[in-house]
Amino acid sequence: xxxxxxxxxxxxxxxxxxxxxxxxxxxxxxxxxxxxxxxxxxxxxxxxxxxxxxxxxxxxxxxxxxxxxxxxxxxxxxxxxxxxxxxxxxxxxxxxxxxxxxxxxxxxxxxxxxxxxxxxxxxxxxxxxxxxxxxxxxxxxxxxxxxxxxxxxxxxxxxxxxxxxxxxxxxxxxxxxxxxxxxxxxxxxxxxxxxxxxxxxxxxxxxxxxxxxxxxxxxxxxxxxxxxxxxxxxxxxxxxxxxxxxxxxxxxxxxxxxx
Amino acid sequence: xxxxxxxxxxxxxxxxxxxxxxxxxxxxxxxxxxxxxxxxxxxxxxxxxxxxxxxxxxxxxxxxxxxxxxxxxxxxxxxxxxxxxxxxxxxxxxxxxxxxxxxxxxxxxxxxxxxxxxxxxxxxxxxxxxxxxxxxxxxxxxxxxxxxxxxxxxxxxxxxxxxxxxxxxxxxxxxxxxxxxxxxxxxxxxxxxxxxxxxxxxxxxxxxxxxxxxxxxxxxxxxxxxxxxxxxxxxxxxxxxxxxxxxxxxxxxxxxxxxxxxxxxxxxxxxxxxxxxxxxxxxx
Ligand SMILES: Nc1ncnc2c1ncn2[C@@H]1O[C@H](COP(=O)(O)OP(=O)(O)OP(=O)(O)O)[C@@H](O)[C@H]1O
Ligand SMILES: [Mg+2]
Numbered sequence: 001x002x003x004x005x006x007x008x009x010x011x012x013x014x015x016x017x018x019x020x021x022x023x024x025x026x027x028x029x030x031x032x033x034x035x036x037x038x039x040x041x042x043x044x045x046x047x048x049x050x051x052x053x054x055x056x057x058x059x060x061x062x063x064x065x066x067x068x069x070x071x072x073x074x075x076x077x078x079x080x081x082x083x084x085x086x087x088x089x090x091x092x093x094x095x096x097x098x099x100x101x102x103x104x105x106x107x108x109x110x111x112x113x114x115x116x117x118x119x120x121x122x123x124x125x126x127x128x129x130x131x132x133x134x135x136x137x138x139x140x141x142x143x144x145x146x147x148x149x150x151x152x153x154x155x156x157x158x159x160x161x162x163x164x165x166x167x168x169x170x171x172x173x174x175x176x177x178x179x180x181x182x183x184x185x186x187x188x189x190x191x192x193x194x195x196x197x198x199x200x201x202x203x204x205x206x207x208x209x210x211x212x213x214x215x216x217x218x219x220x221x222x223x224x225x226x227x228x229x230x231x232x233x234x235x236x237x238x239x240x241x242x243x244x245x246x247x248x249x250x251x252x253x254x255x256x257x258x259x
Numbered sequence: 260x261x262x263x264x265x266x267x268x269x270x271x272x273x274x275x276x277x278x279x280x281x282x283x284x285x286x287x288x289x290x291x292x293x294x295x296x297x298x299x300x301x302x303x304x305x306x307x308x309x310x311x312x313x314x315x316x317x318x319x320x321x322x323x324x325x326x327x328x329x330x331x332x333x334x335x336x337x338x339x340x341x342x343x344x345x346x347x348x349x350x351x352x353x354x355x356x357x358x359x360x361x362x363x364x365x366x367x368x369x370x371x372x373x374x375x376x377x378x379x380x381x382x383x384x385x386x387x388x389x390x391x392x393x394x395x396x397x398x399x400x401x402x403x404x405x406x407x408x409x410x411x412x413x414x415x416x417x418x419x420x421x422x423x424x425x426x427x428x429x430x431x432x433x434x435x436x437x438x439x440x441x442x443x444x445x446x447x448x449x450x451x452x453x454x455x456x457x458x459x460x461x462x463x464x465x466x467x468x469x470x471x472x473x474x475x476x477x478x479x480x481x482x483x484x485x486x487x488x489x490x491x492x493x494x495x496x497x498x499x500x501x502x503x504x505x506x507x508x509x510x511x512x513x514x515x516x517x518x519x520x521x522x523x524x525x526x527x528x529x530x531x532x533x534x535x536x537x538x539x540x541x542x543x
Contacts, residue, residue: 097431103424
């Protein structure tokens, strides 16, 4: 990409002086970073460094855990995520999430994708059908599943389930999709295909992906953020991080000397 | 200490386990056989559909059957919604603090309160204080209070067995907590909740003490017409004809007992069927 593009890049998520504590334990320390719109940002780092915590801080899934405390602020589209008057429903509609293990609801394929639509839109059955079709098309499931939308979602293969979960997330038209190790429960071929899907989706969505897999980060992402012990060590264009990191820790981790 | 060889120990343990199991099974079988052999002869269409006659020494037990059905149904109507709502509150909403723990302990202890105490409580609260009189509603509410701890505990277990990942998926889509409960958690927990509820109700159907002061009538030839009427009930009727009516044919007592345990058995079987049906459909 040219220098010109980067100037035009809009910030989708801005994290400012962010700290997160599980009770006494400080899982994130003074994180500052910006995530650009319509790009794939990879978050990498050794196990326990706070990748999932960071991701779940953006759509406030950490609220579910007791004794979590935060300092600092996160902005999604320049609107604060933490505060008394934040509309969690609106936030989570805007920021979708895909989990490590595919977790479709024990419902039909159709109802899985329509779940969010039923929550947020008063659409007619025809409109709903159209949305479901469009979402399934986007994730490349429509052709294989069009004749069995009534089938039970949990009978699908792991890869299909994960695609379905992505379809379920994009059905409500979020701006951002958070993915926490979305391929770690899948085989290499399925992983490759999900990666293709991620690259395809970035034309419409801002994607933040946590991954343990260095080469995956290199393959799918435009930007990479390296975390260690709850701190952001380095963030930059993926190509640069993987070829010429400016910090020694990053280099050690990427070259496998550590981690 | 003597050291037995492992094979010997194995045999002894096996024997003890077997004996313990038989200790449970044998009385159940004896009771069933005794009641069947002594009571089956009394069962007839008339016995099931006629009121008692001649000071309960003849006729049937129809009003008592109907009364017990009313009581079980009334208890279901009160206990199921309250039980589900309380369980949902405790499992899905309440944070883990001292109040929640106190409620937990209270529920566990309530399950151990003798049923006659519930009877007296029902007498004081529903019959006297709320002025329902001895009535179906007072009896049902008393049985409700008695069943709730079991229903709540079973419902919480059912709710806790729903994977957290379903809740997360729903909340992450922008569902509120209640939408998550209603659309994802409850539908999947319902079989477990129903099983627990039916088992609790089958227990309630056979209780005498809670209905003794709150609803049960010694003898009522006609059926109740409103929830503020008294009614007869099988367990109390059985108690009455076993202790208060001299020179009664034992067949009538055993027949009544047979009807009562059949009702309880049917409810238990339904509960087990629901459970196995949904287990087989293993969802996740
Ligand atoms: N609910 C919790 N309560 C207390 N500590 C927690 C909780 N969740 C996570 N932690 C701690 O916070 C730190 C960061 O956890 P997190 O799950 O964000 O790491 P991660 O980078 O996603 O790791 P992984 O790569 O293994 O998924 C870890 O040390 C973890 O033990
Ligand atoms: Mg993680």
